[in-house]
Amino acid sequence: MDRFSFERGPFQRITRGCFQRITRSRFQRITRSGLTVLLIVAGLLLSAGCRASGPSSTGLEPVRPPAGLTLEPVLAKKVEAQIASVVKRPTDPEAHGTLAMIYEANAVWDLATGAYENAATLAPERPEWLYHAATCDMRTGDSSGAEARLKDLAIRFPQFAPARHRLGLALLDAGDLAGAERELLAVHRLGPSIAEANAALAQLRNVEGRFAEALPYAQKAVALDPRSQRARFMRGQSLRGLGRDSEARGDLTAGAVSGTLLDAIDRRLGNFSVGVSVHVDRGANLIDAGRFDEAIRVLRAGLEDRPDHPSLLTNLAVAYQKSGKQREALEILEKLYRDDPNDLPILLNLSETLWASREYPRGLEVASVAVDQHPESGLAHFAKGRILFALNRVDEGVAACVTAGSLEPQNSEIQSAIGEGYFVQRDLERSAEHFQRSVELDPSSFAHRTNLCTVLQGLERWDQADVILAELIRVAPTHPKVQVLEERAASRKIAPPSTPLTPPTASPP
Numbered sequence: 001m002d003r004f005s006f007e008r009g010p011f012q013r014i015t016r017g018c019f020q021r022i023t024r025s026r027f028q029r030i031t032r033s034g035l036t037v038l039l040i041v042a043g044l045l046l047s048a049g050c051r052a053s054g055p056s057s058t059g060l061e062p063v064r065p066p067a068g069l070t071l072e073p074v075l076a077k078k079v080e081a082q083i084a085s086v087v088k089r090p091t092d093p094e095a096h097g098t099l100a101m102i103y104e105a106n107a108v109w110d111l112a113t114g115a116y117e118n119a120a121t122l123a124p125e126r127p128e129w130l131y132h133a134a135t136c137d138m139r140t141g142d143s144s145g146a147e148a149r150l151k152d153l154a155i156r157f158p159q160f161a162p163a164r165h166r167l168g169l170a171l172l173d174a175g176d177l178a179g180a181e182r183e184l185l186a187v188h189r190l191g192p193s194i195a196e197a198n199a200a201l202a203q204l205r206n207v208e209g210r211f212a213e214a215l216p217y218a219q220k221a222v223a224l225d226p227r228s229q230r231a232r233f234m235r236g237q238s239l240r241g242l243g244r245d246s247e248a249r250g251d252l253t254a255g256a257v258s259g260t261l262l263d264a265i266d267r268r269l270g271n272f273s274v275g276v277s278v279h280v281d282r283g284a285n286l287i288d289a290g291r292f293d294e295a296i297r298v299l300r301a302g303l304e305d306r307p308d309h310p311s312l313l314t315n316l317a318v319a320y321q322k323s324g325k326q327r328e329a330l331e332i333l334e335k336l337y338r339d340d341p342n343d344l345p346i347l348l349n350l351s352e353t354l355w356a357s358r359e360y361p362r363g364l365e366v367a368s369v370a371v372d373q374h375p376e377s378g379l380a381h382f383a384k385g386r387i388l389f390a391l392n393r394v395d396e397g398v399a400a401c402v403t404a405g406s407l408e409p410q411n412s413e414i415q416s417a418i419g420e421g422y423f424v425q426r427d428l429e430r431s432a433e434h435f436q437r438s439v440e441l442d443p444s445s446f447a448h449r450t451n452l453c454t455v456l457q458g459l460e461r462w463d464q465a466d467v468i469l470a471e472l473i474r475v476a477p478t479h480p481k482v483q484v485l486e487e488r489a490a491s492r493k494i495a496p497p498s499t500p501l502t503p504p505t506a507s508p509p
Contacts, residue, residue, distance in 0.1 A: 378403075
């Protein structure tokens with residue numbers, strides 16, 4: 001193995017709202033809206049007092065913010081005006097639905113759920129109201145309530161594809177593959193020319209390990225929407241599962257963003273959003289969806305009134321970086337770094353962009369600061385290790401990645417990086433240990449399994465290597481790396497293998 005390089009994009013952090021709540025998608029760490037966290041608590045304590053008890057001869061009372069909940073002034077004004085409209089027209093489902101959309105567009109999920117329920121009570125023939133109540137349930141963490149609503153909608157409105165699609169993905173996440181197949185196939189029949197309908201089926205087949213069946217769906221999704229990050233990622237997973245790693249690498253950098261089918265309400269929500277947190281979240285959502293040019297426009301619009309807002313600037317830098325505009329991203333991130341040199345998201349994003357720009361010495365400076373200021377962050381150590389590998393400082397890179405692995409033990413790419421480092425150092429025992437761990441964490445990765453098989457052959461653990469090789473032959477019999485492994489396995493019966501041990505590596509940035 002001549003050099004090290006890793007997939008692009010593992011360290012970026014997208015900021016959402018004003019408080020930090022971290023989730024993970026592969027390596028990405030995304031900060032979600034803190035307003036949501038506040039409202040979950042407020043909603044659990046006070047929701048009984050802020051929802052209408054049921055229809056009456058004069059209609060339904062509007063869902064009002066509970067006492068003690070402070071909204072941004074511009075949002076509070078918008079809510080008060082719509083509540084006044086509901087009071088005048090308490091039997092109008094559109095009035096209640098508009099109030100719900102204002103709440104949803106501004107991340108006031110619990111109140112949005114109550115208002116949508118009112119709209120659905122007054123217009124039970126319209127599935128979109130309860131569908132959005134279900135999506136808001138998901139936002140507040142009530143997954144069981146959301147799933148119950150979606151199942152009811154699937155029965156009562158079998159032609160309403162958005163609900164069946166979201167139900168299918170929820171069932172897939174829960175491990176109910178049969179249920180997911182039922183719903184996602186139904187969605188595909190309803191919309192065979194919708195990119196996301198094809199991407200969702202590709203995801204299902206990838207999870208099932210049926211990569212040859214997944215690939216046509218993923219390819220169609222990409223053809224229908226070439227800018228879809230999700231479609232590209234699903235295609236990359238299919239290609240990787242088939243052993244076509246060199247073709248998969250570019251797609252896999254897209255990231256595993258979630259998929260949705262937009263309905264009429266989704267298309268209206270943007271008209272009701274106000275406040276800086278919403279601009280931040282809208283930009284982040286567009287980045288997640290791979291719509292980088294739109295994200296740049298939204299974020300720049302938000303910066304017109306708040307030119308120094310760090311969350312808007314951070315997301316703008318990420319949008320620039322992902323769209324290949326490294327210089328613009330660096331300009332923003334260097335300024336943010338000067339203003340706040342200890343902020344971990346800024347350090348990780350700046351390190352990522354410097355690595356993607358091949359500015360390794362400067363990248364090492366920044367990654368070293370990240371490690372010094374945040375020694376508990378596994379991604380900070382991995383950022384440093386990756387740049388050390390790029391500088392051919394392998395021993396130091398291994399040490400950094402080992403530390404990263406101890407802090408992020410569930411990260412398969414870090415485990416694989418440690419294995420590759422030990423391989424270069426010719427410590428095959430420890431290399432095999434970490435490649436084995438990477439396979440356990442991500443069993444669908446062709447690269448991880450190929451690396452493990454190679455090292456096991458080097459250790460002459462032929463029985464173990466042959467088991468892995470048989471599976472590799474099954475999924476990718478013509479792949480050149482598999483053929484090399486086959487040749488080595490066959491040659492051991494005649495003479496010691498002469499083919500050098502060279503596990504596959506990711507493409508350089």
